[in-house]
Amino acid sequence: MTHRHDRLLHVAALARVEGEGAMRVRVTGDTVTEVQLDIYEPPRFFEALLRGRGHTEPPDITSRICGICPVAYQMSACAAIEDACGITVDSGIQDLRRLLYCGEWISSHALHIYLLHAPDFLGYSGAVDMARDQRPVVERGLRLKQAGNMIMERLGGRAIHPVNVRIGGFHRLPTRTELDSLVAPLTRALDDALDTVTMAAGFDFPEYECRHEWLALVDPRQRYPIDGGVPHTSQGSFPLREYTSHVVEHQVSHSTALHARLADGSRPLTGPLARYALNHDRLSPLARQTARSAGLDSVCRNPFRSIIVRAVETVYAVEEALRIIASYEPPPRPAVPVPPVAAIGYGATEAPRGVLFHSYTLDDSGTVLAANIVPPTAQNQTAMEHDLRGFVQDHLTLDDHSLTHACEQAIRNYDPCISCSTHFLDLTVERG
Amino acid sequence: MKTSLAVWKFASCDGCQLTLLDCEDELLPLTERITIAHFLEADSSTVEGPYDVSLVEGSVTTEADVARIGRIRENSKVLVSIGACATAGGVQALRNLGDINEFASIVYARPDYIDTLATSTPIASHVEVDYELHGCPIDKGQLLEFLGALLTGRKPRLPAHSVCFECKASGTTCLMVAEGRPCLGPVTRAGCGAICPRYSRGCFGCFGPAPGANTPALRHQLTQLGMPAVHQDRVLRTFTPEAYDDAST
Numbered sequence: 001m002t003h004r005h006d007r008l009l010h011v012a013a014l015a016r017v018e019g020e021g022a023m024r025v026r027v028t029g030d031t032v033t034e035v036q037l038d039i040y041e042p043p044r045f046f047e048a049l050l051r052g053r054g055h056t057e058p059p060d061i062t063s064r065i066c067g068i069c070p071v072a073y074q075m076s077a078c079a080a081i082e083d084a085c086g087i088t089v090d091s092g093i094q095d096l097r098r099l100l101y102c103g104e105w106i107s108s109h110a111l112h113i114y115l116l117h118a119p120d121f122l123g124y125s126g127a128v129d130m131a132r133d134q135r136p137v138v139e140r141g142l143r144l145k146q147a148g149n150m151i152m153e154r155l156g157g158r159a160i161h162p163v164n165v166r167i168g169g170f171h172r173l174p175t176r177t178e179l180d181s182l183v184a185p186l187t188r189a190l191d192d193a194l195d196t197v198t199m200a201a202g203f204d205f206p207e208y209e210c211r212h213e214w215l216a217l218v219d220p221r222q223r224y225p226i227d228g229g230v231p232h233t234s235q236g237s238f239p240l241r242e243y244t245s246h247v248v249e250h251q252v253s254h255s256t257a258l259h260a261r262l263a264d265g266s267r268p269l270t271g272p273l274a275r276y277a278l279n280h281d282r283l284s285p286l287a288r289q290t291a292r293s294a295g296l297d298s299v300c301r302n303p304f305r306s307i308i309v310r311a312v313e314t315v316y317a318v319e320e321a322l323r324i325i326a327s328y329e330p331p332p333r334p335a336v337p338v339p340p341v342a343a344i345g346y347g348a349t350e351a352p353r354g355v356l357f358h359s360y361t362l363d364d365s366g367t368v369l370a371a372n373i374v375p376p377t378a379q380n381q382t383a384m385e386h387d388l389r390g391f392v393q394d395h396l397t398l399d400d401h402s403l404t405h406a407c408e409q410a411i412r413n414y415d416p417c418i419s420c421s422t423h424f425l426d427l428t429v430e431r432g
Numbered sequence: 433m434k435t436s437l438a439v440w441k442f443a444s445c446d447g448c449q450l451t452l453l454d455c456e457d458e459l460l461p462l463t464e465r466i467t468i469a470h471f472l473e474a475d476s477s478t479v480e481g482p483y484d485v486s487l488v489e490g491s492v493t494t495e496a497d498v499a500r501i502g503r504i505r506e507n508s509k510v511l512v513s514i515g516a517c518a519t520a521g522g523v524q525a526l527r528n529l530g531d532i533n534e535f536a537s538i539v540y541a542r543p544d545y546i547d548t549l550a551t552s553t554p555i556a557s558h559v560e561v562d563y564e565l566h567g568c569p570i571d572k573g574q575l576l577e578f579l580g581a582l583l584t585g586r587k588p589r590l591p592a593h594s595v596c597f598e599c600k601a602s603g604t605t606c607l608m609v610a611e612g613r614p615c616l617g618p619v620t621r622a623g624c625g626a627i628c629p630r631y632s633r634g635c636f637g638c639f640g641p642a643p644g645a646n647t648p649a650l651r652h653q654l655t656q657l658g659m660p661a662v663h664q665d666r667v668l669r670t671f672t673p674e675a676y677d678d679a680s681t
Contacts, residue, residue: 042442042493043539043540045538046539066445067447067450115474119476128474128475129477146457163633164633171632172633
């Protein structure tokens with residue numbers, strides 16, 4: 001190590017994340033004195049532009065916040081507006097929503113595992129570079145991602161910004177043939193997902209333990225949380241309508257994304273580690289057994305190992321999709337009518353990166369008077385900054401190049417979706 | 433010599449560049465013909481320009497991005513804007529019809545920390561663009577057709593007709609004629625494969641106006657179907673907020 005007093009590391013653009021941002025770490029002597037995650041993604045003002053729109057519009061408009069998890073936005077928006085209007089959808093519609101969401105989980109997790117994160121562990125700059133030596137591995141990842149996308153294409157019309165979702169349900173119900181056509185690719189995807197867990201479990205993980213407060217939904221239907229649930233931390237649950245009093249956002253000067261703290265001042269962590277910690281007993285027997293074989297206990301506090309949890313969740317999502325397809329009974333109608341009511345509604349679902357909260361204030365004609373959207377990456381920003389501080393502090397002996405690379409990897413653990421939180425990362429480590 | 437490809441992002445959701453990664457079956461074969469020289473979402477190594485082809489996603493919304501798109505243009509032999517944001521300003525161009533200060537004050541407690549232009553503008557408003565792929569998001573099939581054409585040196589087939597043609601070609605029953613339901617298909621650019629009507633939904637215009645779109649005539653028809661003008665304004669001003677206004681004047 002270089003014990004020089006002033007150190008400055010700089011990565012102008014952190015790659016393999018979704019969106020744009022920068023990272024600044026200042027090290028003075030042997031102490032990390034400053035860590036800033038600067039999300040410089042230009043703001044797109046979604047909450048403002050939703051004002052004056054009709055209550056049927058937020059699912060389509062908010063899906064454009066993120067091309068990687070549009071279903072999450074559609075589902076949270078539907079949940080919030082249906083809550084405002086006092087509507088509960090038919091159980092068959094709920095199952096189809098969960099199926100669509102499984103498609104997004106499979107696709108998004110496979111994208112993150114194979115294209116964004118695994119190259120870090122295997123020493124490649126990206127999946128194309130990796131494919132030169134390990135083509136079957138990359139092909140497996142792409143095939144898994146494709147299986148997820150096929151669900152979204154059949155049921156949603158297309159994989160990015162699906163068109164078939166509406167408040168109350170769907171525009172058109174899938175035919176039995178459309179759903180059955182998914183069984184063969186999903187059956188293959190289950191093998192691919194199991195192999196993915198084995199691959200991820202074999203990576204070398206840096207030693208690091210995070211101490212953040214878990215934040216995830218717990219589904220009262222005793223299922224692993226995807227399409228809804230009650231917000232929980234390890235302290236207990238709180239009502240969804242009180243979300244923003246428990247998860248408090250504040251603005252910092254260095255980022256266009258808002259930061260969040262829990263009301264008691266602790267740092268929330270949402271996403272795979274939190275979901276797993278609060279819900280691992282609700283995984284399917286196969287997914288639980290896979291997690292155990294991969295060396296996961298009931299709680300995993302090493303964010304670098306989140307790639308294993310994502311792989312386990314992918315196994316679950318593939319199985320769940322197959323289960324929903326096998327037991328699917330078409331609902332009586334594609335959508336339940338949702339007449340507008342002057343009210344405030346709240347909705348939250350588990351985006352692949354964590355809890356995505358929406359609330360809408362409607363007038364009696366259904367016009368949106370106010371919208372509030374709290375995306376996972378914004379909630380995780382404080383925890384990400386904290387991990388970087390801790391990780392850099394523990395690894396000051398690394399040279400600048402290795403430390404910078406490790407920081408990028410630490411950020412990628414979170415699969416930060418920066419387009420969501422306002423979206424790309426740019427890394428500076430200053431040793432000053 | 434392989435063709436070098438760069439992918440750039442401005443204000444956007446990443447969906448259009450994700451479309452390239454969504455070419456699961458074609459991605460690795462493509463890389464036998466194309467060097468991905470700069471694509472930060474997919475690869476942390478970058479090669480200095482100039483680039484044979486640049487795909488640009490997103491709209492221009494900051495002073496820094498005005499300068500950045502100029503540098504990208506200088507470094508690119510062929511520049512292609514991809515998606516509704518890059519070709520028409522995108523959903524964030526709704527600010528162009530409102531007041532940016534009000535928008536900022538609704539979202540941020542300290543709007544003064546936020547660096548943004550009052551407008552969201554397409555790439556072609558700033559630099560010369562060689563081709564445009566429309567859509568929110570762009571269509572995967574069209575992207576592959578486009579890249580295939582560039583690689584073989586032929587002119588890409590980019591549709592200049594309306595969604596109605598694609599509906600007819602796929603044998604989808606016309607929702608507007610058969611069921612009296614509003615649909616923007618007659619004035620919207622083809623390219624998506626007329627997905628929405630196949631899902632029993634009227635086209636909502638995410639590919640923007642077709643060349644020569646007769647929007648006033650469609651408005652008349654929508655009025656006949658009982659759609660209030662305010663709803664017509666909303667549906668025409670969503671993903672390409674100003675484009676239909678321009679098309680009909």
